[in-house]
Amino acid sequence: xxxxxxxxxRKYTRDASESKNLxxxxxxxLGLTGTKEGCGAGECGACTIIMNGRTVNSCLILAVEAxxxxxxxxEGEAKNGKLSKLQQAFQKNHxxxxxxxxxxxxxxxxxxxxxxxxxxxxxxxxxxxxxxxxCTGYQQIIxxxxxxxxxxxxxxxxxxx
Amino acid sequence: MxxxxxxxxxxxxxxxYSLLKKRAGKAVILAGGTxxxxxxxxxxxxxxxxxxxxKIRELGEIKFSRKEGLSIGATVVCTExxxxxxxxxxxxxxxxxxxxxxxxxxxxxxxxxxxxxxxSPCADMGCSLLALGASVELGSADGVRIVALKDxxxxxxxxxxxxxxxxQRIIVPIDMANAEWGMRKLxxxxxxxxxxxxxxxxxxxxxxxxxxxxxxxxxxxxxDLPASASLDKVKEATxxxxxxxxxxxxxxxxxxxxxxxxxxxxxxxxxxxxxRK
Numbered sequence: 001x002x003x004x005x006x007x008x009x010r011k012y013t014r015d016a017s018e019s020k021n022l023x024x025x026x027x028x029x030l031g032l033t034g035t036k037e038g039c040g041a042g043e044c045g046a047c048t049i050i051m052n053g054r055t056v057n058s059c060l061i062l063a064v065e066a067x068x069x070x071x072x073x074x075e076g077e078a079k080n081g082k083l084s085k086l087q088q089a090f091q092k093n094h095x096x097x098x099x100x101x102x103x104x105x106x107x108x109x110x111x112x113x114x115x116x117x118x119x120x121x122x123x124x125x126x127x128x129x130x131x132x133x134x135c136t137g138y139q140q141i142i143x144x145x146x147x148x149x150x151x152x153x154x155x156x157x158x159x160x161x
Numbered sequence: 162m163x164x165x166x167x168x169x170x171x172x173x174x175x176x177x178y179s180l181l182k183k184r185a186g187k188a189v190i191l192a193g194g195t196x197x198x199x200x201x202x203x204x205x206x207x208x209x210x211x212x213x214x215x216k217i218r219e220l221g222e223i224k225f226s227r228k229e230g231l232s233i234g235a236t237v238v239c240t241e242x243x244x245x246x247x248x249x250x251x252x253x254x255x256x257x258x259x260x261x262x263x264x265x266x267x268x269x270x271x272x273x274x275x276x277x278x279x280x281s282p283c284a285d286m287g288c289s290l291l292a293l294g295a296s297v298e299l300g301s302a303d304g305v306r307i308v309a310l311k312d313x314x315x316x317x318x319x320x321x322x323x324x325x326x327x328x329q330r331i332i333v334p335i336d337m338a339n340a341e342w343g344m345r346k347l348x349x350x351x352x353x354x355x356x357x358x359x360x361x362x363x364x365x366x367x368x369x370x371x372x373x374x375x376x377x378x379x380x381x382x383x384x385d386l387p388a389s390a391s392l393d394k395v396k397e398a399t400x401x402x403x404x405x406x407x408x409x410x411x412x413x414x415x416x417x418x419x420x421x422x423x424x425x426x427x428x429x430x431x432x433x434x435x436x437r438k
Contacts, residue, residue, distance in 0.1 A: 130264020
């Protein structure tokens, strides 16, 4: 089925297999391999993208369901080789270890900051509830989001969540 | 790649009805996909056809009227229910229950109707809608019928929906608007998890009900109790409604114990008038 969609501001028209999920379509048909597949069953959030302004697990959506959608993925973050503010905060605060959860994590954090410029620690935790990280123990990720929203105190004064 | 299937997305109820009638038993309805896609991913099911109902406009509406109450269309997702002004004002229990489902990513996609169609014993919307005395409207080429939710669930993942029917909306009666309410969901972790048990209570001037999830083959509800029912009576009715089993998530004893604890604490909340109205 022929579908048209916008990904990171660029319009794509492709013939999509009906039995392909959106995650595989983005990775294989559009060649945007930043979005990762973890569990493939909506548990881990590695495949999180922003679709029409809301975070979704792209593994649980058919490509054909995304006809006409506006999608944001991790590839839309860096501009002209410069990391976005959020990406810089992740890098600076050691919020990335193996990196597999990071593209989805950043999409969830981005969606949070779009709605709430100064989220509390509890709000950050709730926002990334659907994104599993098996390396960092989440603390550095929470700090990165605090930093990106201008709320990170000096390390010495940090109240651990 | 998932197994091969054909994909249809009718834009009117009439087209949907005729498609379901023609392909009864072969076609599976796709709404949010948060359960269906998992079942297909795991090769538990291999439908010949998926019928996407999200392009049928009227199925996406939430409506409130003083005559009928609240009407939730089949494709309304959790996030929309949580944000709806009338739901927040008149049926805050439903917003609270929907908020307890899954993660942001799932709530942005999962539909209230789909939660009732999957009909898991732990369906998060089951116990709250039961406590509010909701009904579902099932439509087909043969006509429309309304089934009380307490009669709708017939077993784990089993409902009264026939192969050629679609759950098209959920109706929450007007006399339950502004009910006092309280809910608890017991989970193993703080983050997104299935319920070990869930308890939802609603009380108006005329009636009190307790809906319980994960404590029987289906979500269940007590008989209609008088608003003045004592805690003992409420607990008695609750334990009469449930029949928990041991499983991987919790033992029968733990489930019964926590059900009693939650009924007590929510009852106390209602009595102290601290229920968030």
